[in-house]
Amino acid sequence: MEKELELINSNLSNALAKLVETKKNQNKDDDWRNRKERIARLLWLHIQHVQLTVITHRRRSQQRSRRRYRHLRSFFMQQMVEMQSNYMQMYAMLRLKRASLEDEESEESDANDNIQQTNITDNQIVYEDIFPELSDEEFLNKLHITRSTFKALCRQLTPAMRKGGQCSGSSLEISLDKCVALALYYLASGERISIISNLFSVPRLRTIKCLKLFCNAVMSTLGKALRKLPQSEPDCGNVMVGFQKESNMPAALVGILGVCSIPIRANSGPLNYAGQSVMRMEFLLDDRMLFRELRLGNGSRASMMPLFSKAPNRLTDLPQIPINGRLISPFVLVPPQQNYPLRRWLLQRYADPIAPHEHDFNEVAERLQELSDCALHRLMSRWHFFIQPLDIRFQTASCIITAAAVLHNLLEQISEPHMLEWGNAVDVSKFKSDPLPDCCEDVEGETEKGLRVRDFLARTISSTEI
Structure with missing residues (x-):
């Protein structure tokens, strides 16, 4: 900016010097007044150009600075809000986990350390510990099935999952209802297994075992829902008529x-x-x-x-x-x-x-x-x-x-x-x-x-x- 102003001032000084020199050597005739008016007009336009250049550059630089500061401030505030929200969610989740663990420990001590019987209790619905105080609509949006269907699915899959766990010889050390909730949440949410493991407080390998146990139980219990086609002539006839x-x-x-x-x-x-x-x-x-x-x-x-x-x-x-x-x-x-x-x-x-x-x-x-x-x-x-x-x-x-x-x-x-x-x-x-x-x-x-x-x-x- 300073270099441009110095250049403009030097051009103005040169123009004035030429004007004075021309005035001394100029014959007194009618051209002198016309030339003087033209030079004055050029000087006036030159000054206007200087003012416009200075004001425009200064205003644009100020606008750029303000816009940059505004973007940085909004980005900083957004990051702070996200960090605060994540902290509150994590804090609430940890508090819930701690309360649920304390309840489980007290129940285990009252049941004389009968871990297996506690894990497979049919009447214990664990999703309330994982997703507390959810309405029916919120529950549907979490697991993509209704609450009543979830309960029915737990009752139907529990025998097959219990049998599959006994045959594998490895205990999941979590309730079967929680295993069903974990598997359904993985299917419905699309979250990675590492995130599911953290949410349900289950190690990654145990999470994968839980998914396998659930899927094997689904196939052994509900596999007829995936009927191969053609299965029978009447079945094929119904499909043909439908098409x-x-x-x-x-x-x-x-x-x-x-x-x-x-x-x-x-x-x-x-x-x-x-x-x-x-x-x-x-x-x-x-x-x-x-x-x-x-x-x-x-x-x-x-x-x-x-x-x-x-x-x-x-x-x-x-x-x-x-x-x-x-x-x-x-x-x-x-x-x-x-x-x-x-x-x-x-x-x-x-x-x-x-x-x-x-x-x-x-x-x-x-x-x-x-x-x-x-x-x-x-x-x-x-x-x-x-x-x-x-x-x-x-x-x-x-x-x-x-x-x-x-x-x-x-x-x-x-x-x-x-x-x-x-x-x-x-x-x-x-x-x-x-x-x-x-x-x-x-x-x-x-x-x-x-x-x-x-x-x-x-x-x-x-x-x-x-």
């Missing part, structure tokens, strides 16, 4: 295949487009968007064959369905661009539709394929542990994911509440899976048979379209 009501697809569709990639930290498996280590999940949906079958793989299993790609399988064992005087094999709809082979029992949309009936088939297939994204979004909305990369091993992750699907099916069947705001943080497009290598060869002309079946179904759809 026919949902769309204009002829009553031969028994399921929709979906594929996604689940990020995982504790594994050196294949990488997705974002450079993350992932595990591939294939799932089969019925007409009610329930998960009928899951298959997980990564690492050496990443080169596995697509589901139902080889014959014979459960689909080929089903009896054929008569449609407009022609026998059609029951089939499933597979996602596009995943290198699934085209078979009589595995159909996908036309890659380059030309004829009207081909466009009609693609329209129906795309509408049905949207059910896959809807079901996946609903599953991940209820269980937020899918959102963050899993910090557990593949075997443990497979057990937890399968149990989560079983619980999801069970809760959907009993019409358990599902809040829309749970899905605000879920974007299923981030779980898009890369296609598997094309390793399926045509056997006995199955590709040609699949083309003929798809063309027949497409023409049937066009002829029955309203």
Whole structure:
């Protein structure tokens, strides 16, 4: 700023000196007055420029300083408020933990050190020690199940969990109800295991054992909720009718295949487009968007064959369905661009539709394929542990994911509440899976048979379209 002012002053002095010198040598004529007026005008504009420069630069520097101080002050206050809030929450949690530990010690002494009997008391509900004074709505938002369903789940899983703990030969040293609460909170919150361990005051290894015990109990007790499809002919018939009501697809569709990639930290498996280590999940949906079958793989299993790609399988064992005087094999709809082979029992949309009936088939297939994204979004909305990369091993992750699907099916069947705001943080497009290598060869002309079946179904759809 000082250098600019010195330059302006020197220019002004030079202009005045030239004015004086010109005045001495100037003949007295009419040009002298006009030149003097022009020089005076230039000097006036020059002074205005000096004033504007000084005021503008000074004002801008002051504004920048004030803005910088204001940002620093607001950032500092925000950090102080967060630290104070975290301190208060931690203090309250520690006080609750200390009170609960004192109560447990007094109960253990009154029960003559009968630890095992105290841990598995059916009437003792531990969630009130972990989440005190929660309303029913707050409890639902914490564990994503209602309080009554939680109590029923504890009663139903307690025998299997007690038996599983005895068979493993290692005591969890925590009550089984608390184990159920821990597992459900892990599934619903999406927090890392280290945070769950601190919240429940349980070591990390014991937390993982608790998750395994819970998931094994879910599979042994409630595993029927994940019924494989096709299971029986009547079951397949109901699914076919359901899909026919949902769309204009002829009553031969028994399921929709979906594929996604689940990020995982504790594994050196294949990488997705974002450079993350992932595990591939294939799932089969019925007409009610329930998960009928899951298959997980990564690492050496990443080169596995697509589901139902080889014959014979459960689909080929089903009896054929008569449609407009022609026998059609029951089939499933597979996602596009995943290198699934085209078979009589595995159909996908036309890659380059030309004829009207081909466009009609693609329209129906795309509408049905949207059910896959809807079901996946609903599953991940209820269980937020899918959102963050899993910090557990593949075997443990497979057990937890399968149990989560079983619980999801069970809760959907009993019409358990599902809040829309749970899905605000879920974007299923981030779980898009890369296609598997094309390793399926045509056997006995199955590709040609699949083309003929798809063309027949497409023409049937066009002829029955309203």
